[in-house]
Amino acid sequence: MPYTYEYPRPALTVDCVVFGFDDEALKLLLIQRGIDPYKGSWALPGGFVRMDETTETAAMRELEEEAGVSDIYLEQLYTFSEPNRDPRDRIVSVAHYALVKLSDHRVTAATDAEDVGWFPADDPPPLAFDHAKILSIARDRLRAKVRYQPVGFELLPTKFTLRQLQHLYEVVLGRELDKRNFRKKVHSLGILKALDEYETGVSHRAAQFFKFDRAKYRQLEKKGFNFEI
Amino acid sequence: MPYTYEYPRPALTVDCVVFGFDDEALKLLLIQRGIDPYKGSWALPGGFVRMDETTETAAMRELEEEAGVSDIYLEQLYTFSEPNRDPRDRIVSVAHYALVKLSDHRVTAATDAEDVGWFPADDPPPLAFDHAKILSIARDRLRAKVRYQPVGFELLPTKFTLRQLQHLYEVVLGRELDKRNFRKKVHSLGILKALDEYETGVSHRAAQFFKFDRAKYRQLEKKGFNFEI
DNA sequence: CCAAAAGTGTTTCACGTACACCCATGC
DNA sequence: GCATGGGTGTACGTGAAACACTTTTGG
Numbered sequence: 402m403p404y405t406y407e408y409p410r411p412a413l414t415v416d417c418v419v420f421g422f423d424d425e426a427l428k429l430l431l432i433q434r435g436i437d438p439y440k441g442s443w444a445l446p447g448g449f450v451r452m453d454e455t456t457e458t459a460a461m462r463e464l465e466e467e468a469g470v471s472d473i474y475l476e477q478l479y480t481f482s483e484p485n486r487d488p489r490d491r492i493v494s495v496a497h498y499a500l501v502k503l504s505d506h507r508v509t510a511a512t513d514a515e516d517v518g519w520f521p522a523d524d525p526p527p528l529a530f531d532h533a534k535i536l537s538i539a540r541d542r543l544r545a546k547v548r549y550q551p552v553g554f555e556l557l558p559t560k561f562t563l564r565q566l567q568h569l570y571e572v573v574l575g576r577e578l579d580k581r582n583f584r585k586k587v588h589s590l591g592i593l594k595a596l597d598e599y600e601t602g603v604s605h606r607a608a609q610f611f612k613f614d615r616a617k618y619r620q621l622e623k624k625g626f627n628f629e630i
Numbered sequence: 631m632p633y634t635y636e637y638p639r640p641a642l643t644v645d646c647v648v649f650g651f652d653d654e655a656l657k658l659l660l661i662q663r664g665i666d667p668y669k670g671s672w673a674l675p676g677g678f679v680r681m682d683e684t685t686e687t688a689a690m691r692e693l694e695e696e697a698g699v700s701d702i703y704l705e706q707l708y709t710f711s712e713p714n715r716d717p718r719d720r721i722v723s724v725a726h727y728a729l730v731k732l733s734d735h736r737v738t739a740a741t742d743a744e745d746v747g748w749f750p751a752d753d754p755p756p757l758a759f760d761h762a763k764i765l766s767i768a769r770d771r772l773r774a775k776v777r778y779q780p781v782g783f784e785l786l787p788t789k790f791t792l793r794q795l796q797h798l799y800e801v802v803l804g805r806e807l808d809k810r811n812f813r814k815k816v817h818s819l820g821i822l823k824a825l826d827e828y829e830t831g832v833s834h835r836a837a838q839f840f841k842f843d844r845a846k847y848r849q850l851e852k853k854g855f856n857f858e859i
Numbered sequence: 860c861c862a863a864a865a866g867t868g869t870t871t872c873a874c875g876t877a878c879a880c881c882c883a884t885g886c
Numbered sequence: 887g888c889a890t891g892g893g894t895g896t897a898c899g900t901g902a903a904a905c906a907c908t909t910t911t912g913g
Contacts, residue, residue, distance in 0.1 A: 482685045582903065
């Protein structure tokens with residue numbers, strides 16, 4: 402125990418709320434804890450912050466280590482500091498939230514985790530610590546953010562149909578959208594590029610695939626927009 | 631040095647960006663550091679988080695201790711964790727921002743502070759550590775928040791004129807607003823109560839005083855609104 | 860030919876924006 | 887009486903919202 406300080410210090414951890422989308426529902430990445438406390442419970446991936454990294458770096462590292470997930474969109478959410486949020490010790494946690502393309506990420510359990518998996522973000526299993534509260538705040542943030550930032554796209558595969566995009570917005574916002582108004586709005590933003598490719602093997606008219614216009618997408622990300630649909 | 635741990639821990643502090651409004655400009659509360667590092671420099675008020683308090687509690691306590699400011703609106707802003715942001719040690723800081731009625735708060739220097747004062751938020755003196763960056767993020771947040779939350783009111787005295795309210799919005803948003811449209815919008819929100827009181831001693835028609843309808847104000851705070859003016 | 864989803868325009872209404880004059884008060 | 891800011895209404899344009907039918911494909 403070589404680390405000694407004049408005053409007591411809380412331990413500092415990160416937790417990650419990782420959202421994915423599978424064309425049906427919004428999913429949440431959880432790990433099953435392999436150690437106490439809450440051994441066997443499902444929890445948000447996360448861990449201790451090292452002395453040479455920012456919390457964002459720590460969050461990315463933990464996701465890679467615990468779930469094999471890398472190269473994702475991630476940002477800071479909120480810092481949770483209630484003195485008794487962890488039964489062991491005073492632990493302050495900086496929560497982050499992340500968006501991934503589910504199709505690109507096969508998850509694999511690793512250090513400190515017995516298992517890892519995707520669960521419905523609106524109906525997860527009981528969570529360890531105060532993770533249910535963290536999740537709730539992350540859902541609110543995603544719902545708010547989707548209205549003025551094109552973050553929704555982080556959740557879709559590179560090529561996608563307008564139906565997929567609309568369904569994603571419907572799931573995140575929790576209500577149905579009008580097809581014509583949705584398409585009008587999305588096209589008016591000018592961030593989609595139509596591909597010369599269509600769905601195959603569907604028993605109805607094949608939908609066209611789209612991808613993003615990266616330049617315009619970044620531009621819009623910066624100045625924000627108003628998705629009032 | 632009685633506090634030892636198995637792994638190294640960053641120190642945890644809070645910093646506070648306190649905004650005030652004096653009918654002219656947006657002001658910022660700063661303390662002059664009485665101890666090294668950056669002794670003599672101006673800095674955001676703040677200090678170490680104790681083991682039995684949340685960061686919000688710590689922020690309130692430090693404001694009371696260092697500047698004699700209490701009973702204010704305060705919320706968490708962002709956590710800064712760059713490993714070299716403090717030259718002494720690895721210090722992670724949870725920044726908060728606060729809004730106060732300038733007229734209600736005479737500030738007084740105290741512990742660890744040589745002096746304390748209000749400075750123009752858009753043109754402060756050179757700041758210690760990474761506090762200029764923290765201030766910049768706080769200003770962005772205030773500008774964004776004022777559009778969908780009635781936070782502006784936290785900055786005004788209990789009784790105020792529509793002119794004062796409009797001027798506050800002009801200062802925060804950084805542009806002039808149309809008087810008639812502003813009044814139409816504010817009245818349509820229904821959160822003001824006209825008082826039977828008027829300015830005195832002014833060499834022009836006396837303006838009417840208003841205060842908030844607390845109930846409707848809280849309601850609107852919860853569900854947000856759209857101040858697109 | 861039937862089921863299933865793709866794709867496409869127009870009308871209506873709410874709200875943001877621009878804009879000019881009379882009123883009350885102190886000096 | 888004049889300088890100063892308080893207080894008021896209307897017309898226009900943009901953008902969100904509501905809404906129905908034809909097209910394509912597989913079985």
